[in-house]
Amino acid sequence: MSAMTGLEEESPATPEDDQADPHGDPFLRTRFAVPSLPATFLRRERLTRHLDRGLRTPLTMVNGSAGAGKTLLVADWVARRDGLPVAWLTTDAAGDGAGMFWAYLLRALRGAGVPLPADIGFPADANRVSPALPARLAAELSVRERPVVVVLDEFDRVTSPEIAEQLGFVLHHAGPGLRLVLVTRTEPLLPLHRHRAAGELTEIRGAELAFTPHEAAELMELHGLSLPPAAVRTLVERTQGWAAGLRLSALAAGQSPDPEAYLKEFEADRSTIADFLLAEVLKRQDAATQELLLRVSVLDRFSAGLADALTGRDDAGAILDRLSRGNAFVEHLGHGLYRLHPLFGEILRAHLRMRRPGRETELHRRAAEWLRRSGSLAEALGHGAAADDWEFTAGTLIDDLAIGQFFTGPRSDAVAGLFSRMGRDTKGPAPELVRAAERLARREVDGGLTHLRRARHELAEYDGTADAAAPRLSCALLEALAARLAGAPDRAEDAARTAERLRDAVPAELLERHPELTALLLDHLGSARLWAGRFEEARDALTAVAESAPGAATALPREDSLGRLALIDHLTGWPGRAERKAHEALVETERFGLSRPSGSGVERLVLAAVAVERDELGQAQALLDTAAESHPAMRDPVREAGHALTTARLHLARGDPGAALKAVRPEVTADADSPWVRGQTALVAAAAHLAEGHPEAAAGLLGEVPDEEPACAVGAARVELAAGRVEAAVRLLDRMRPEGRAGPAVTVRAALVRAQAADAAGDGAAARGFVVRALAEARRERLRRPFLEAGPWIRPYLGATSLHRLTAGWLAPGSGPPRRRPEPPPPVVEELSGRERDVLRRLARAMSTEEIAADLYVSVNTVKTHLKSVYRKLSVNRRNEAVRRARELDLL
Structure with missing residues (x-):
C-alpha cells in the first residue's frame, strides 16, 4: 500500500515520540509554550468575552496585522480558561511540512x-503524512465529552494547501470535541466562507483589536504615564489604536522628561516603531513590493492604476491585493481603493526621503497629473500643492470650473487652506483668479477687484480660444460677487449677461459637475437686485436657487437665497411667509452637516424683525445677538442695512427713540443707492422723531421716502397723519391702494391710518370698521406692534366688548394701548445635534468645560464650539440660561 501511495505508514506512537520530531531532533518546547504576559499588559474584557463566545463555534480566527496584540490577547484568554485543556502550538517560521506539522500538533x-x-x-516523514492520521485523530476527538481547545499561533506561516485541507478535515469530523483557534495575519487557506455561512466561525479582526481611547489611557497608566484625554486621543488617531505602536510609544515616552510633549512631537522615522515596522513589514517583502510601498506612501488612498502610474509597472493590483490580504498594513477600502496604515505611511515617507532625496516631489506631480486625467479633482489639487506646482494646481481648479468651492460645499475650508500656501511669484490668469476668490471669500472687495483686473489682463492673450471659456466664466462669477458686495447692481447684471454668453462654450458636464457655480451666480444677482429694490426680479433669481436640486455643494447659496427671499417677504408685509422661509434657511446647511456660515445671516435678522412686529422683544434681541455672533461684521450691504433697521425698530419698541436714531444710520458702503433702504431708514428716523414729540422733524424726512412701494407709502401716510395732515395721509393711501398689493404688516397699518383719520373726522362707525379690519388681518399673524404704535385714540375701540372675540388670546383689550402679554420663551431656532445634547446634559450637571471635554474625549475648543452653537440655537447667552431654557423645552 505504501508503495502505491508514495507515503510511509505512520509508526505507532511510543514514549520516545514525545522527545523527537520526524527528523529525529528534539521538539522545540518553546513552540508549545503559551507566551507570558508583560507587566504592562492590559486585559481587555470586551475581547476576552468575544473569545468566550467563540467556544460555541468550531473555529475562531483572530486576524490582524503585525503588532496588533493578537497573540497576547489569546494567551491571556488561555491563562484564564479553567476546565478545558488547551493545546498551544506556534507554527514554524520556515514553514512546516505536513509530517512535521502533525508531529508537533x-x-x-x-x-x-x-x-x-x-x-x-x-x-515518519517530515514532509508528508498518511490520510489515516488525520482520520484517526478526528475520530478520537469526536468522542470526547469535553472539547479540547487547539490554538495555532502565527498560522499565516502555514502556506501548504495540504496541511490546510487535512486540518479542515479534522475540524469537520471532530465535531464538538475540538475548538480550533487560529491566530494569523492573513486569511488562512481553510474554506472560511462555508464556516461563515453555517454560523460556525467566530472572528476578531483588526478593527476590533484596535485600542479605544479609554483602553489606550489605561495602557499609558500601566506604563506610568498619566496623559490628558486630548493627548491620548491624538495618539490613538495617529496609531489607529495599533497595540504595538501604543506600547512602543509609551516605552519611548517613558524615557523622556516630558512624555506628553514627546508623544506629541516624536518623529516616526527615528522611533522604535519605525524599526519595528521596517523589519516586520517592509523588509519581509521583495524588492518590487518594497519600491511600490515607498512610492505609494505619498498617497492618502490610491487605486492600482494610480500605483502603476507611480511605479511605471503594471502589476500593482496583484501586489496590493496580496498585501491587504496579508495584513501588511495595506487596507482595501472597497471600490478598488487602498490606503496604508497612517503611521506606516509616515514611516515609509521618511524612509523614502532618506533613500530617494527629491523623489517625493516628483511622485506628487505624477499623482496630480494622473488624478486630474481621471477626474479626481480634490486629490489632484492636493498633490499639485504638495509638489509646489501652483500654476498646475490653480489651473486645474479653474479649468474644472470649481472656483465656487471657495464659497460653498463641504470642501470650501480645505480649498481655501490649500491655496493659502500659494506664493506671490506664481503668475498667470488662473492664480490671479484664485487670489481674487480668496480675497472675496474674506469680503475684501478692493483686493479682490485688483486681482480680477490682473486676471482679465492675462486672459486677453487667450481671446477667442476654447481654453479661455472656463476661466472667463469663473471671472464672471467673481465679478458678480464683487458687485453684490459693493452694492453695484448694474455691474452684477453685466457679469450675469457675460456668464450666460459663456455657458454654451463650456462643456456641459462641467456645469453638471459644479451646480454651485450657477447657484452662486444667481444668488449674487438676486442679492444685487434686492439692494436695487427690484423685488420681483430679485425674487425670480433667488427662487431659482432656492428651488434647485438639494445637495451639499449648493446648500450655502440655497440658505442665503432663502434668507433673502424671507427679507423680501418681510419688506412687502408678509411676516408669516418670511418666518417660514427664514426657518427653511436655518436648517438648509445643517442637514448636510455644514457649519460654515454663508456670509449673510439675513434669515436671523428677518426672524428678529418678525419678532419685533409681534412685540416679542426678548426673542428679537436674542436673534440679533446670535446673528452678530454667527456672522461677524463683513461687507454685505443688504445684511448691514437689515441689521441697522431691525436694531433701530427694537429700540423704538422699547421706548428709546434716541438709541433708534443712532442705530438707524449704518455705515453701509455701496456704489449705488438702495431705494428701500433709504425709505425705511427715513421712516424709522421719522418714527423716532415722532416719539420724541417732533412731528415737523419727522415730516421733513418724507422727501427721502419713495412712494412707489406700498410699505413706504403707508409709512409716509402715518407720518403725515401724525403731523396733522390728515387729508394728505388719506390721499397718499388712495393713490397707492396697498390692499391687494402688500401683506398684512402693511395693510394693517394702512387700515389703522384710515381708522385714525375717520376718528379725527368724527366718523366713529367708519373708524370702528377699519379697526375691525385691522384686527382681523393682524390676528392671523399675531401682529401687536401696529396697535401699540397707534396711540391713545385707539383705546375706546379696543376696549369695546364687541371686539373681544378679535382680541382674545393674542391682544389684550383695555382702555389704553394693549398690555403686553408675558413673552413666551423663544423657540429653538435650530434643532440640537446629538453631540450638542451630550454637552448640554453635562452642562446641567454643572461640569466645567474641561470636565466635559475629558468626559467626551474631545478637545476643550470643540466643547466651546458646541456650547456656542447651543447658546445660539436656544437663543441664550449664558450657561444657566441654556440649562433653564432646555428644561422649559423638555430637552433635559
Whole structure:
C-alpha cells in the first residue's frame, strides 16, 4: 500500500515520540509554550468575552496585522480558561511540512493532557503524512465529552494547501470535541466562507483589536504615564489604536522628561516603531513590493492604476491585493481603493526621503497629473500643492470650473487652506483668479477687484480660444460677487449677461459637475437686485436657487437665497411667509452637516424683525445677538442695512427713540443707492422723531421716502397723519391702494391710518370698521406692534366688548394701548445635534468645560464650539440660561 501511495505508514506512537520530531531532533518546547504576559499588559474584557463566545463555534480566527496584540490577547484568554485543556502550538517560521506539522500538533495535544491512543500513529516523514492520521485523530476527538481547545499561533506561516485541507478535515469530523483557534495575519487557506455561512466561525479582526481611547489611557497608566484625554486621543488617531505602536510609544515616552510633549512631537522615522515596522513589514517583502510601498506612501488612498502610474509597472493590483490580504498594513477600502496604515505611511515617507532625496516631489506631480486625467479633482489639487506646482494646481481648479468651492460645499475650508500656501511669484490668469476668490471669500472687495483686473489682463492673450471659456466664466462669477458686495447692481447684471454668453462654450458636464457655480451666480444677482429694490426680479433669481436640486455643494447659496427671499417677504408685509422661509434657511446647511456660515445671516435678522412686529422683544434681541455672533461684521450691504433697521425698530419698541436714531444710520458702503433702504431708514428716523414729540422733524424726512412701494407709502401716510395732515395721509393711501398689493404688516397699518383719520373726522362707525379690519388681518399673524404704535385714540375701540372675540388670546383689550402679554420663551431656532445634547446634559450637571471635554474625549475648543452653537440655537447667552431654557423645552 505504501508503495502505491508514495507515503510511509505512520509508526505507532511510543514514549520516545514525545522527545523527537520526524527528523529525529528534539521538539522545540518553546513552540508549545503559551507566551507570558508583560507587566504592562492590559486585559481587555470586551475581547476576552468575544473569545468566550467563540467556544460555541468550531473555529475562531483572530486576524490582524503585525503588532496588533493578537497573540497576547489569546494567551491571556488561555491563562484564564479553567476546565478545558488547551493545546498551544506556534507554527514554524520556515514553514512546516505536513509530517512535521502533525508531529508537533500531536505533541502539543499530549502536552496539554489530552490522552491519544498509540494507534493514531506518528509521522515518519517530515514532509508528508498518511490520510489515516488525520482520520484517526478526528475520530478520537469526536468522542470526547469535553472539547479540547487547539490554538495555532502565527498560522499565516502555514502556506501548504495540504496541511490546510487535512486540518479542515479534522475540524469537520471532530465535531464538538475540538475548538480550533487560529491566530494569523492573513486569511488562512481553510474554506472560511462555508464556516461563515453555517454560523460556525467566530472572528476578531483588526478593527476590533484596535485600542479605544479609554483602553489606550489605561495602557499609558500601566506604563506610568498619566496623559490628558486630548493627548491620548491624538495618539490613538495617529496609531489607529495599533497595540504595538501604543506600547512602543509609551516605552519611548517613558524615557523622556516630558512624555506628553514627546508623544506629541516624536518623529516616526527615528522611533522604535519605525524599526519595528521596517523589519516586520517592509523588509519581509521583495524588492518590487518594497519600491511600490515607498512610492505609494505619498498617497492618502490610491487605486492600482494610480500605483502603476507611480511605479511605471503594471502589476500593482496583484501586489496590493496580496498585501491587504496579508495584513501588511495595506487596507482595501472597497471600490478598488487602498490606503496604508497612517503611521506606516509616515514611516515609509521618511524612509523614502532618506533613500530617494527629491523623489517625493516628483511622485506628487505624477499623482496630480494622473488624478486630474481621471477626474479626481480634490486629490489632484492636493498633490499639485504638495509638489509646489501652483500654476498646475490653480489651473486645474479653474479649468474644472470649481472656483465656487471657495464659497460653498463641504470642501470650501480645505480649498481655501490649500491655496493659502500659494506664493506671490506664481503668475498667470488662473492664480490671479484664485487670489481674487480668496480675497472675496474674506469680503475684501478692493483686493479682490485688483486681482480680477490682473486676471482679465492675462486672459486677453487667450481671446477667442476654447481654453479661455472656463476661466472667463469663473471671472464672471467673481465679478458678480464683487458687485453684490459693493452694492453695484448694474455691474452684477453685466457679469450675469457675460456668464450666460459663456455657458454654451463650456462643456456641459462641467456645469453638471459644479451646480454651485450657477447657484452662486444667481444668488449674487438676486442679492444685487434686492439692494436695487427690484423685488420681483430679485425674487425670480433667488427662487431659482432656492428651488434647485438639494445637495451639499449648493446648500450655502440655497440658505442665503432663502434668507433673502424671507427679507423680501418681510419688506412687502408678509411676516408669516418670511418666518417660514427664514426657518427653511436655518436648517438648509445643517442637514448636510455644514457649519460654515454663508456670509449673510439675513434669515436671523428677518426672524428678529418678525419678532419685533409681534412685540416679542426678548426673542428679537436674542436673534440679533446670535446673528452678530454667527456672522461677524463683513461687507454685505443688504445684511448691514437689515441689521441697522431691525436694531433701530427694537429700540423704538422699547421706548428709546434716541438709541433708534443712532442705530438707524449704518455705515453701509455701496456704489449705488438702495431705494428701500433709504425709505425705511427715513421712516424709522421719522418714527423716532415722532416719539420724541417732533412731528415737523419727522415730516421733513418724507422727501427721502419713495412712494412707489406700498410699505413706504403707508409709512409716509402715518407720518403725515401724525403731523396733522390728515387729508394728505388719506390721499397718499388712495393713490397707492396697498390692499391687494402688500401683506398684512402693511395693510394693517394702512387700515389703522384710515381708522385714525375717520376718528379725527368724527366718523366713529367708519373708524370702528377699519379697526375691525385691522384686527382681523393682524390676528392671523399675531401682529401687536401696529396697535401699540397707534396711540391713545385707539383705546375706546379696543376696549369695546364687541371686539373681544378679535382680541382674545393674542391682544389684550383695555382702555389704553394693549398690555403686553408675558413673552413666551423663544423657540429653538435650530434643532440640537446629538453631540450638542451630550454637552448640554453635562452642562446641567454643572461640569466645567474641561470636565466635559475629558468626559467626551474631545478637545476643550470643540466643547466651546458646541456650547456656542447651543447658546445660539436656544437663543441664550449664558450657561444657566441654556440649562433653564432646555428644561422649559423638555430637552433635559
